[in-house]
Amino acid sequence: MSNTISTHTSPSASTADTRRAKRAGKRDVWLVFWIVPAFYTAFGVIFFALARVMPPPRPDVTTDQMVHFFHAHGLTIKIGFGVLVLILGGAGVANGIVVYHMKRMTVGSVLAYAYLGSMSIGALPGCLLVAICFLTAVYRPGRDPQLLALLYDLGLLSYVGSLGCFSTAYFAFAVAILYDRNQIFPKWLAYVSVWQIVTEILAVPVFVSKAGPFAWNGSISFWMGTVIFGFWLSCVIVFLMKANERQPVDEAPLD
Amino acid sequence: MTHAEQATSESGSPAASSGSEIEQHPAVHVPGDGHMWVMVLGDLIIFGAYFIIFMVYRAMEPQEFLRSQEHLNINIGVLNTLVLLASSRFVARSVQAARGGDHALALRLTYLGGLCGVAFIVIKAYEWSTKIAQGYTISSNDFFMFYYMLTGVHLFHVSLGLLILGITARELRNPRRRRISMVESGATYWHMVDLLWIVIFALLYVMR
Amino acid sequence: MQILAEAEDLPKTANIKTQLISLWTAPVFGVVLLIAFLAFPGFFPPMSPDMTAEQVARFYDDHAAMIRFSMITFNLCGIMLLPFFMVIVVQMKRMATQSHVFAYCYLTAAVSGATLFALADIFYLVAAFRPGRSPELVMLLNDMAWMIFIAPVGAFVAMNLLLGLAVYFDDGPDPVFPRWVGHYAVGTGLAMAPAVGAAVFATGPLAWNGAISFWLRNGAFTLFVVVMFFVLRNVLHRQAVEEGVAR
């Protein structure tokens, strides 16, 4: 019933070692960690300022307006998504470090693999497809407006509407935290992940609704979801940092 | 079960430790553990935002919302409210029984609370199916979009609540466990489900 | 499974419990997915590849509500089966007489296969999204949806062959899976393999609406999940008893 059941040395036991080693044993983990906020900052800048996907353009527009959207933002979309497809590996790093700390929990590997798998699935429909659709759309500006409209819908629906892959990841994350006795992450972070699943459910109507709060640019489906995701992500980053700090340098490597 | 045990099991989370001191300090204590309260208070804020957004859209087309609202069956709404209130009472009594050491009664009350939760889901499913049969679906208008999404997300909370009540029941069944803070946390979540329904009931069914 | 009281809070118990939770997501979400499958108006019988563009567009117009219900459910719950396959990975890693290489290959293959599944429903939903779209484009989206849904079985074939191989290599005195699971996995892989024909044929049993490409492929997959659920339940029980976690 206490921390001593953990398979690893308890954090307080190794302070002396820590001082001597000056985090030397964890330089790799710290390096990987700092990529996470850097990647998400770049991600935010790209989606908000350059690609104009956040806030998303309106779904209830005519084909001409969609064509105009691609013409007006062609250059920034090229720059933004060009950079995104280059740095997308950052998403892999961000998921990887979470998986690493999940593997340090006392709950076996299955949930870490489920998180790894579902987040990897999410990278294509939930992030990359919109970049490819938009890049293709602005690649040949003279394309038939109907085709541009299709790319517009496909890109935005896949980006805002990929729900299940992330829900599975949050589910695995939450269950792992609740069963963990190493207290890698605080228990409330597990409960907070439930909010994330709720926001995914509330994004269901983006496939039905073209205007109002539940459209893909709506106050509930998009804005509430984004704000709560931002909060969740900040918490994860902070607690990843704490998990790094508390990880003893002499911890046995994972299998 | 001893309090020392609880304290060790939850060390490192200062907010949680108060859960083990109930009997010593009945005057002032946070029921359940602090982690659950983070979830509950945050959820209240998030739902508060959804409710305010609902009101904003209602204010834009009050006539249409009022007309659509007429198609909801108030009897079912009231019935569901009463069912959920009864279940909350059972769960609240269960916490008191567990605190008093009567674990058999606490377990029975938890089951009764869960049974009411199941009844709520059944009634809700009946209500949805009659609405869909009458042709009112998610794409009918903004009101029904809100109706299905708000009640749907609430239903998700109810199912999660049933899961949590199940964990509470397992805690109560096992003589080696019976951590009162677990029982209280489950109850706190369950009452939040009730509280959110009260707001949904007032906004969707009753207000004019 | 009766978890022993004295083992309640041990990491090895949590290992069993989290696997059990992951295992049980399969029947729970399996039922939900089955409902979504039955609700899709284009599965009974599966939509024919030789429908004209106008027919396809009319199909999406007429059945928009049910298509959305079914495909949104697939979108929201389809990947919930992934934890179930991860239990297989974890069990493959327990096989004593081999390295973990098959297990990790199985993991990556599962992720690739599931990614395609997560993509297919988006295409169906985009096709149903805007009623005014030109029929030619609705047909394009419909073709892509079916193509992605049925044809790329490579990942599933690889998964099942890897599982089969792992079971055959697990030839120590105390194998994790019974030997027939290896034959069964290989058989499932082979049953799903001909569905690649959907990428080429427009008529006959190998077209995407054909008996082999649609019914055999999806039937074999569904049956595999059902059978493996019971197999894994037994395997987990044995693991729990061996490790002193349960009776």
Next chain:
Amino acid sequence: MTTTAARTTTYAWILLSAITIVSWWLAPGHARGAAAVASVPITLAVILLAFIKGRLIIRYFMEVRTAPRWLKLFTDAWLTVLWAGVLAIYLY
């Protein structure tokens, strides 16, 4: 002590159920056929009753009655901001 607490819980429950039945009578669904009309007094009553119900649940079921001050303040602030917001938007 337990019996007093039990009795209080039961009273709270009876009060909550009674208020619910009063709301029944206020709702527009009753006058089937006749179109429901917007009504400020009824909405005011609904908001007031819902506020009271919410507070009863928080105080007596969630046991915030015996909780530290910050929790009491937070939950009261939530109720007030929510219902004041609803009312303000309704009247605006």
